[in-house]
Amino acid sequence: MRIENVTWPRWLGKTTMAALMLATVSMETAVAQDAQAVSQLTLSDALNRALDNNPITNAADEEIRAVESEARQAGLWDNPTFVAEVEDFGGDREGLGDADTTLSINQTVPLGGDRSRARDAANAWAQAARADRDLHRTRLLADTAQAYVAAHAASETLAVRLELLELANNSADAINSRVEAGRASPIERSRASVLIGRATIAANEAASTQAEQHDRLAAIWSGGRLDADFVSPLDAFDLSRFENAELDVWISENPELQKLHAITRARAQEIRQERAAAIPDLTVGAGVRRFGGTDETAFVATVEVPIPVLNRNQGGVRAAASRENAARLDEESTRRALLARFASASGRFERARSTHEQLSENILPASENALSAAQEAYREGALDVLNFLDIQRSYFDVRVDLISAQSELASALIELDALAGAPQLNRMVNASPEEEHND
Template sequence: MNTISDVWPIWLGRSTVAAIMLAAISIESAGAQDAAATHINLSQTLRLALDNNPIIEAANAELRAIEAEARQVGLWDNPTLSADFEDFGGDRRAIGDADTTLSVRQTIPMGGDRARARDVTTAWAHAARADLAQTRSDLLASTAQAYIATFAASETYTVRLELLELANSSSAAILARVEAGRASPIERSRAEILVGLATIAARDAENAQRQARNRLYAIWSGIPVDVALESPLQSLDVINYRTAAPADWISNNPELVSLRAVTLARSQEIRRERAEAIPDLTVGAGWRRYGGTDESAFIATLEMPIPLLNRNQGGVAAAASRENGARFDEDASRRTLMARFAAAAGRLERARTTFSLLDENILPATQTALEGAQFAYREGALDVLNLLDIQRSYFDARINLISARAELASAAIELDALAGTPQLNQLAAPNSTEAAQ
């Protein structure tokens, strides 16, 4: 009867063979997919999001509705046509003996409240346009961030496949040394563990890539397509924020612009409420026929409420209070945005430093160490543990470089969004230089 110690190496060896076969299939399928994939850059992705995301159309529909309300609210009331028949029946014989009055009345807004109401609705239409700009900016920023995450996940998956291929090669070399009696049988187990862990990491990276792609696809259509993304740093400029004052940087932030528009609309509401305190004048003109004598005459009417009790005091006070609240909201948002700018600027600086160190120092050093370790191991001057440790350091450096590049691009997007996404808007333009490349 086999013991657990006897069965375990056999079972693990079989699983390693299966993992190597699956890994080979994954590498081949990944290469075939990349060859057949449609290459897409950040500029094209941004335009796809703008053209196919319903949130923009919903915001446009709301804007058109508010603009229509602005046209409607400024119109005067329709004139009133009235016909009065008095003193007929009873001692009089028929309706022909009645006194008949035909008149037309028109209400004239004396305080200009209709014009003020139109100004208010127009101001809210401007606020809706600012909301649309904010929605568009948020969509561009979220799309760019999803693009960056998807590109990083794809790169990570590629590196994990390379690591798996290297693990297979190293495992074969280790097994050959064991079979030749140049290494301890324990190293066989280490080789199997190496391949197993690399397979798990590759599978995890594949799932992460699939999830990131699905999130990106959902932004523009929800329909998965086979695409290969280009590096976002080919499109993005790492923003030089050092010479910019925080208040100037966020001056065109869509959220702040939207709150400014709300404050303006609240100011217009105060003027409208004050105009409504002035009573409207109703004038009328008509013709009257007296049934008893068959005589006729013209009539004129004039009507105006006396503003003794109701001068719209509460409406004016409420509008003034809401304007103050809007100003406080604007100031609070400005402070929050300045704090976000400081955090994003620090994030960008850290990402820039990390990326530079990894790209210029750490990765080249680990690559050189790996090449030397592989040669030394083949010559028998290095044991397997040190070889595996150096291999792990090299691939960890590559993974960290991918993360640092994604962090650098993400921080640049965040700063661009705080400034009103000027760079993303330029990339999303149909005639953008990056799209033509």
């Protein structure tokens, strides 16, 4: 559910709060009737929607088809040519009837195999286009997963902030009643007002963040309003697969590195193509000639071969070799950059996991114990209401910190997975909810 920013009244009782939230939900439901609404959205659902509706993968497929068509075209021989030649007519001779006429068909034969080399080079570029499509796909999955994590965290944070605001308003009602009855100082009313104000600001900021992150996620596949309950993205990952990973093995399937490696292979094929182009093509022809003066006919044959004295395609071969060297250097440079990115992402993952474990296993239980003790002390009169509200707020802040830690851990997992070619994200695509949680 998505909640818009609202201005909360200073003194808002439980009944009024419930009515206000019910009205807000009703308005949201009415707006959502024209949008696609789902009761629950998993990370797998979001990834599938992105692949089904985002044009970037379709555009990459079109480029692959274009390059494959170019490969087929590159392997074709030149068309044969038909030649009609009319000689020795007019002047001292009669008209066209006395002319010598030759009809022939000529065909260029690529002796050096440059057509097949050109086809091989074009096919290598088609493979590079496929690698580029895989890179776009991986980036789309990673961006979608990151947006999903942010939207999930925003929704969870808003729920906690609204819960805290409701408790603060209920407590403020009690304080206001005590002040009006003369059993408490008006100062307590002012302090309670401060607590409510802070809770209101936090709730409004959380509502704004939730709306922003929901819109960001929905824009990946179509835009519009997104009304859904999110499932924790951490449930979809197997954390054990991220432990003790070896650098070179981890990035060996990186799509960016795979694309550059495919480009290097294509550049190598271009060298072979340019070397084949240095061998001259042979043009052969055959036809028939009619001699106009005697009305006799004879067969003719022609052979034409360029002499490779001045142009042996030296420049083309050198240019292709330089481009291959540049591609290899670019590939090595990217490999080193990926190693650095992996080291950074791995460190981020370890820090995020440590923070998440500390919050979930130590800090949150301690905060819950403190809140329980404060509740008991408040019931016994050993703790005033405002200090009790401060302890409550601290407990809710810890819950928000845990949400942030879960989001950071999931984000680090996605970054690491994308560096390895997104094996876990790809596993989630078209996976059923049961498979997603069981793996």
